[in-house]
Amino acid sequence: xDIAGSLAIVTLAALTHASFQLSVSVLSLxxxxxxxxxxxxxxxxxxxSSFLGGVAIMTILILSFTSLALIDLFGPTAPKAIWSIGCxxxxxxxxxVWLFYYRKEKGTSxxxxxxxxxxxxxxxKATKISAEAxxxxxxSVVGEILFIIAxxxxxxxxxxxxxxxxxxxGIGIYTLVSMLPIIAIWILISGGHxxxxxxxxxxxxxxxxxxxxxxxxxxxxxxxxxxxIITAVAGQI
Amino acid sequence: xxxxxxxxxSGGKRQTEKFVRDKLKASIIAACRSVRAYEGEAENTADLVxxxxxxxxxxxxxxxxxxxRIVTSRHLKKYHPEAAYLYEQYRITI
Numbered sequence: 586x587d588i589a590g591s592l593a594i595v596t597l598a599a600l601t602h603a604s605f606q607l608s609v610s611v612l613s614l615x616x617x618x619x620x621x622x623x624x625x626x627x628x629x630x631x632x633x634s635s636f637l638g639g640v641a642i643m644t645i646l647i648l649s650f651t652s653l654a655l656i657d658l659f660g661p662t663a664p665k666a667i668w669s670i671g672c673x674x675x676x677x678x679x680x681x682v683w684l685f686y687y688r689k690e691k692g693t694s695x696x697x698x699x700x701x702x703x704x705x706x707x708x709x710k711a712t713k714i715s716a717e718a719x720x721x722x723x724x725s726v727v728g729e730i731l732f733i734i735a736x737x738x739x740x741x742x743x744x745x746x747x748x749x750x751x752x753x754x755g756i757g758i759y760t761l762v763s764m765l766p767i768i769a770i771w772i773l774i775s776g777g778h779x780x781x782x783x784x785x786x787x788x789x790x791x792x793x794x795x796x797x798x799x800x801x802x803x804x805x806x807x808x809x810x811x812x813x814i815i816t817a818v819a820g821q822i
Numbered sequence: 823x824x825x826x827x828x829x830x831x832s833g834g835k836r837q838t839e840k841f842v843r844d845k846l847k848a849s850i851i852a853a854c855r856s857v858r859a860y861e862g863e864a865e866n867t868a869d870l871v872x873x874x875x876x877x878x879x880x881x882x883x884x885x886x887x888x889x890x891r892i893v894t895s896r897h898l899k900k901y902h903p904e905a906a907y908l909y910e911q912y913r914i915t916i
Contacts, residue, residue, distance in 0.1 A: 610916045617908060621852035692914025702916045779857045781904040784911055 588751055594743040594809060595755045598736035599762035601801035606794065607695055607705075607729040608640050608767050609787070611721060614709045617780040626775075633771050635715035639722020640767060644760045647726065647733075651741035652752070661746050668813040671742055672806045674735040679802035682732065686795045693787050701728045733763075735802060739809055827879045830886045832913075841879060846894065847872050853909040854902055867901045 615636055619629045655663060688694040695702070705721070705728060712718050726733070744755045773783060787794070827841045847868045854864035874897040879885065891909070899906035 607916065614912075614915050617856040618852075620858065621856040623855060690914065692911055693916075694914050695916060697916075705916055706913075777858070779904060781857045781908045781911075784915065785907060788911075 588747060590812065591743040591747055592751075592755055592758060594805075594812070595740045595759050596762055597801075597805050597808060598740035598743070599759040601798065601805050602644075602733050602736045602759075602763040603765050604794065604798035604801050605729050605732050606693065606766075606787070607697065608722070608725045608764075609770055610693055610695070611705055611709055611725040611728075612636055612767050612770055612774075613780050613784055613787075614706065615712060615718065615721065616774045618710055618712070620780070630775055631715050632712065632718040633774060635718035636722040636725075637764065637767060637771060639719040639724075640726055640764060641722075641760050642719075643723040643726035644763055645756055647730075648737055648741060648744070648756055648759055651737055652744050652756075655741050656745045659745075663742050663745065665814055665817055668742060668809065671735070671739045672810045672814070674738060675802045675806035675809070678732060678735045679799040679806065682795060682802065683799040686732070686798060687791050691788075693784070693791055695729075697728055697731070732798075736805065739805065827882055828884045829890060830884060832887050838884075841890075843872050843876065846875060846890075850894065850898060850905075850909070853898070853912075854905040856908050857902070857904040859902060859905060863902075867898070867905070870901055871897045 612633060616629060616633060619632055624632075655667075659667065685696040688696055705725060708717070708721055708724065712721055740755070740759050744752050744759075747755060770783060774780070828838045829841055830838050850868040850871050851864045854867055855861075859867070871894060875890070875894050878893050879890075891913075895906050895910045898909055
């Protein structure tokens with residue numbers, strides 16, 4: 586497949602990653618605590634920017650590590666069986682997202698390990714300096730690894746067959762696109778919108794967001810299956 | 823007469839503690855500030871809500887922290903619905 590095709594898979598994978606909500610929840614809580622603790626707008630911006638930095642770095646690290654592991658294992662062209670496993674993972678996680686993603690209670694609690702959720706809540710409350718906000722960003726990506734692993738895996742498979750320069754561009758595109766929702770929230774908070782309105786919108790639309798996240802994974806799986814498996818099989822006939 | 827109600831922490835994991843008005847007031851002020859309410863407005867709202875919660879507690883020797891949160895949020899809603907919403911959401915955002 587050409588460069589555009591691979592980057593299309595990377596972008597689509599990043600969009601499905603973007604539909605997951607843990608980092609958005611943590612950013613909302615962090616901003617709420619920060620404003621509630623009477624910190625200045627400049628301090629709020631420093632904390633939230635550091636949080637975004639942490640999310641970006643951890644996304645880059647996980648995607649790079651997955652790509653490196655796949656290159657070491659299979660070289661630049663992964664076998665079709667691995668692509669099939671990736672598609673299966675996408676469908677499995679899509680079903681899990683549709684069934685479990687939000688807990689069946691008020692609010693926007695997510696189906697992540699409760700110990701991890703409670704750790705994030707405590708750390709968010711305790712975050713006072715930029716370095717802590719940065720590490721909170723790192724942790725929030727790890728916290729939703731169960732869901733983001735499938736799009737990351739597919740993006741890594743698409744990246745490893747590109748030249749090194751295009752791999753870097755692909756990693757940049759993935760990171761930027763996957764962070765679009767938190768960048769949007771960051772802009773809203775910086776512009777003076779209240780956290781309560783943002784949280785209310787998220788709560789009111791949580792089932793729509795859940796559906797979109799699952800549907801995104803299914804669409805990605807279908808796209809990859811058609812482009813990588815069916816095309817290859819048709820080419821051999 | 824000073825209140826002596828015991829607050830049973832959620833999940834029973836932490837020790838029961840005595841009700842402290844200042845602690846409740848600080849949390850209400852923080853919720854009001856989080857929705858960018860003015861300082862004086864936050865203080866007044868917190869005082870009114872604390873009074874209402876204390877009169878509810880007066881006849882109860884022991885309540886859970888969850889109940890306290892619900893009652894506080896119910897009273898806060900009268901004065902500042904946006905802050906009450908955020909106060910309610912604290913434990914259920916992640």
